[in-house]
Amino acid sequence: xxxxxxxxxxxxxxxxxxxxxxxxxxRVDGPQAHYLVSVMRMKAGDPVKLxxxxxxxxxxxxxxxxxxxxxxxxxxxxxxxxxxxxxxLCAAPIKxxxxxxxxxxxxxxGVARLIPVLTRRTIVDRLNGERLRAHMIEAxxxxxxxxxPELTEPVKLSALLRDWPADRALFFADETGGAPAxxxxxxxxxxxxxxxxxxxxFDDDERAAIRAVPSAVAIGLGPRILRADTAAxxxxxxxxxxxxxx
Numbered sequence: 001x002x003x004x005x006x007x008x009x010x011x012x013x014x015x016x017x018x019x020x021x022x023x024x025x026x027r028v029d030g031p032q033a034h035y036l037v038s039v040m041r042m043k044a045g046d047p048v049k050l051x052x053x054x055x056x057x058x059x060x061x062x063x064x065x066x067x068x069x070x071x072x073x074x075x076x077x078x079x080x081x082x083x084x085x086x087x088x089l090c091a092a093p094i095k096x097x098x099x100x101x102x103x104x105x106x107x108x109x110g111v112a113r114l115i116p117v118l119t120r121r122t123i124v125d126r127l128n129g130e131r132l133r134a135h136m137i138e139a140x141x142x143x144x145x146x147x148x149p150e151l152t153e154p155v156k157l158s159a160l161l162r163d164w165p166a167d168r169a170l171f172f173a174d175e176t177g178g179a180p181a182x183x184x185x186x187x188x189x190x191x192x193x194x195x196x197x198x199x200x201x202f203d204d205d206e207r208a209a210i211r212a213v214p215s216a217v218a219i220g221l222g223p224r225i226l227r228a229d230t231a232a233x234x235x236x237x238x239x240x241x242x243x244x245x246x
Contacts, residue, residue, distance in 0.1 A: 008047040008059055008078075013040050014141045015060075016148065021052045021074060026060060029069035037065055049078065051146045056081040082146045085245050086191040088113040088168075089149075090160065091232050092198035093124040098229045103132045105233045107139040107149050110245055115193075116154040121200035127154055157206055161213055168193055170216040171239070173231050175201045178218030181235060185242035188217070192239060196232045 015032055028036065036042040042062050050058045050072070057079040060072035089111045093099050099116075106114050114136070116127055133151050140148045164170060169188045171181070172195035178184075185192070195210065202210065210216050221234055240246050 008049065012047045012049050013042075014049040014051070014057075014144070016137045016141055017050055017052055019052065021050055021055050021058045023074050023076075025063070026050070026072045026074050027069060028072060033066075033069045036062075037067070037070060042070065048072065050074065051140070053146070053148045054081060057146050079146060084112045084147050085110050085240065085243060087111055087236065087239055087243075088115055088193035089232060089236060090115040090117045090193055090195045092117050092119050092122045092196065092228065093127055093154065094199060094228050095124065098227075099124070099127070100132065100135045102229050102232050103135045103151075104139040105229075106236065107136040107145065108143045109233065109236045110145075110240055111149050111236060112147075113150040113152065115152045115160070117160055117195065118154050118156045119198055119206060120157075120203050122198045123200075125154075129153070158209070161209055164213050164215070165191075166215060167191060168215060170195060170210070170213055171219050171235065172202075172210050172216060173197065173221055173235055174207060174210075174218040175225070176207070178220045181219040181221055181238045182242055184217050184219050185239050194232070194235045194239060196228055196235065199228055 013036065019026065036048060042065060044062050044065055046062045048060045050060045056077055058074050059076045059078050060074045063071045063073045089106045091102055093116050103114060118125060129151060136148050167190065169192040171185065171192060211218065221231055226234060
């Protein structure tokens, strides 16, 4: 007998929707409809995987397709919502394109929250939050996540440290040296955050203020000087490996 093809196929497009999902009809319009209709050439009967960031992954089947919108029939739940590792990435904004890359990789690597942090040497003080969120949504659609990291408003380093929760470890990449990152992360447990400075690094006063936080741990990221975006991705990857997410 011929094998029954997997349903939905692995090539089925994935789409993030703001509407809470459940069984039944779902109307899609705007840029998302344009993507499905004009880019993916979706026709009646075609499947699409859906997620809303909280309830897991669902299967939608195109019931009718128009020029500017389409109706989906949400027929079944494919996966429960993922368990999101309790890791925040606190990163100083860097140049456009580079900060977009950081947002993408933060999502792909499983970060729960992205916090832009303004430091004395930060050269970018304005962020397009909608653009950053769009990059994270696209990354989640492509990498199979059922959750999109929370994106906060930019916060000054002093305010971040003043309100730092006592039960959350703060690993900060210190260019002057620190404990080997992987060993330090393995030795800690529970909620954590990674703090990455701007292109010019933290100044002496900022470094002293960070070290004064009781839960702060200075870490080193190897013998080479890393760009801020590379350091962010490397540190998150190490924490995920230490916590068993990889």
